[in-house]
Amino acid sequence: MIPTIDPTGVPAWNELTKRAAAPPTIRELLDGPRDFLRLDAAGVSFDFSRQRVDEATLENLVELSSELQVEELRDAMFSGSHINTTENRPALHTALRMPHHAALEVDGHNVVTDVHDVLNRMRVFAEGVRTGAWRGADGREITDVVNIGIGGSDLGPAMAYRALRPYRQQGLRCHFVSNVDPSDIASVLDHLDPATTLFVVASKTFTTQETMANADFARTWVTTALGPNAVVRHFVAVSTNQEAVEAFGIESANMFGFWDWVGGRYSMTSAIGLSTLIAVGPVNFRAMLDGFAAMDEHFRTTPATQNVPMLMGLIAVWNRTFLGIPTTAVLPYSNDLSLFPAYLQQLAMESNGKSVRRDGAPIEYATGGIIWGESGTNGQHSFYQLLHQGTDNVASDVIVVANPEPGSDIMQIAQQEILVSNALAQASVLSCGVTEHELQQAGTPEELLAHKVMPGNRPTSVVMLADLTPFALGALIAAYEHSVFVQGAIWQINSFDQWGVEFGKKVAGGILADVAAGTSNNPDLDPATQASLAQYLELRSEQR
Numbered sequence: 001m002i003p004t005i006d007p008t009g010v011p012a013w014n015e016l017t018k019r020a021a022a023p024p025t026i027r028e029l030l031d032g033p034r035d036f037l038r039l040d041a042a043g044v045s046f047d048f049s050r051q052r053v054d055e056a057t058l059e060n061l062v063e064l065s066s067e068l069q070v071e072e073l074r075d076a077m078f079s080g081s082h083i084n085t086t087e088n089r090p091a092l093h094t095a096l097r098m099p100h101h102a103a104l105e106v107d108g109h110n111v112v113t114d115v116h117d118v119l120n121r122m123r124v125f126a127e128g129v130r131t132g133a134w135r136g137a138d139g140r141e142i143t144d145v146v147n148i149g150i151g152g153s154d155l156g157p158a159m160a161y162r163a164l165r166p167y168r169q170q171g172l173r174c175h176f177v178s179n180v181d182p183s184d185i186a187s188v189l190d191h192l193d194p195a196t197t198l199f200v201v202a203s204k205t206f207t208t209q210e211t212m213a214n215a216d217f218a219r220t221w222v223t224t225a226l227g228p229n230a231v232v233r234h235f236v237a238v239s240t241n242q243e244a245v246e247a248f249g250i251e252s253a254n255m256f257g258f259w260d261w262v263g264g265r266y267s268m269t270s271a272i273g274l275s276t277l278i279a280v281g282p283v284n285f286r287a288m289l290d291g292f293a294a295m296d297e298h299f300r301t302t303p304a305t306q307n308v309p310m311l312m313g314l315i316a317v318w319n320r321t322f323l324g325i326p327t328t329a330v331l332p333y334s335n336d337l338s339l340f341p342a343y344l345q346q347l348a349m350e351s352n353g354k355s356v357r358r359d360g361a362p363i364e365y366a367t368g369g370i371i372w373g374e375s376g377t378n379g380q381h382s383f384y385q386l387l388h389q390g391t392d393n394v395a396s397d398v399i400v401v402a403n404p405e406p407g408s409d410i411m412q413i414a415q416q417e418i419l420v421s422n423a424l425a426q427a428s429v430l431s432c433g434v435t436e437h438e439l440q441q442a443g444t445p446e447e448l449l450a451h452k453v454m455p456g457n458r459p460t461s462v463v464m465l466a467d468l469t470p471f472a473l474g475a476l477i478a479a480y481e482h483s484v485f486v487q488g489a490i491w492q493i494n495s496f497d498q499w500g501v502e503f504g505k506k507v508a509g510g511i512l513a514d515v516a517a518g519t520s521n522n523p524d525l526d527p528a529t530q531a532s533l534a535q536y537l538e539l540r541s542e543q544r
Helices: 011-020 026-030 055-067 070-079 093-097 111-131 152-163 182-189 209-226 228-234 242-248 271-301 308-322 340-352 384-389 410-432 436-441 446-452 470-491 499-517 527-541
Strands: 038-041 044-050 144-148 173-177 197-202 235-238 327-333 370-373 395-401 460-465
Touching: 011 055, 011 308, 026 044, 026 410, 038 308, 044 308, 044 410, 044 470, 055 070, 055 308, 055 470, 070 271, 070 470, 093 111, 093 271, 111 271, 144 152, 144 182, 144 209, 144 271, 152 173, 152 197, 152 271, 152 340, 173 182, 173 271, 182 209, 197 209, 197 228, 197 271, 209 228, 209 235, 209 499, 228 235, 235 242, 235 271, 271 308, 271 470, 308 470, 327 340, 327 410, 340 370, 340 470, 384 410, 395 410, 410 460, 436 446, 460 470, 499 527
Parallel strands: 144 173, 144 197, 197 235, 327 370, 327 395, 395 460
Antiparallel strands: 038 044, 044 460
């Protein structure tokens, strides 16, 4: 296994610390050659030229990755080594998109064969739903698919469904329920017919509290209308717990499994993507997997200075750890990518929100930053004011789709040109700003000069896709996946566990038991939580 190294003790870290004390401004950098920061990978263009990185800094960042053995850890990940050390398992999401003729042995077993066995079963089932061969209990065709999951079992499929809107099958709608708040599932089912609705219940263990509560709600909704025997025609499972699935009423033939080496936030290309496959069809789903695979191969084989995910990750570390920028805004100028920032939040923050290294040593440098965002141009009329003139420096990723969807008319093309113009304008102003002298030259009244100055110097990347195709979406997601991996490797943390999430679930289970018992004096709870629980029990009793 790759040893854990204190990154603050390697030479490149010290050089970068010195450079971060007085880095050149983005305006100064743009006066020189910047082509070395404009790269293409898997059909997607990445422009890092608006980052506060010169050639010497980039050289130091690459040296840092070498000194911390990032490429060796990358190779270990792709080979199936148990790089998730706290859970003693591989992190092998890349195997989910490998072609069927590939081979990858993990612990003596070819996992690619297993992956394609599940993909083939998914394809057959999806075609049945899409063609009407799979019907509900009363013989009617399925018109609506409801994915019940949470976290990675929801965010990936929901994001992909929205992103691939032009590729959906007409007359077949997908809906997504994740929140245990009963209003979430009620607001979806209010508009659906049980006889034409199929539920995909996504939980690896089939015990996830929120997911199973919603699944139980949905089962009651279906059986009240159609009878108890209807469950087998209206529910399928994405799980590995056959006993629990069958106890729920789902036939094992309609259970689609995945493996413990697939983390939830990396699972949308596994059976978790069943609703996506039903929506867009096998050809488009395969194209998305091919986009993932193309970026995987680029990351695995391309030298560091030309390697897009490597540079994305290194620049993110430079911004977060050395320049002290705590947050990155993800700004997709595509309404179809409006859920992409939420998807990246889990990917990045659940992976790298850690304060100890792989060996358990405490960390004294900044790790995983805060990811947030909104689609443009909506964000321009809400939070961009803070981005431009606020007291905090925020890095930004501006994501642009060059062309509207195929078949667009002249009015849609004109709107797309407005959209892209706004994206490029925001990237320019965020990075370059506008000076008092420039405002004076433009005739700005003296009393308004201070109010209209834009400091700029906000590190900004521009990611551009020609079209938002399934292939391009896969490549885009994979680039961010591997960037997150690089960041974790530099920080020497395990990006593939999530003990903070697990502990929160455990505490919630204890509180739920207290609620059932009607008590708030559990000595395992802190006084503030005891008081909040007592207040809840008092308020709840008024409505019982």
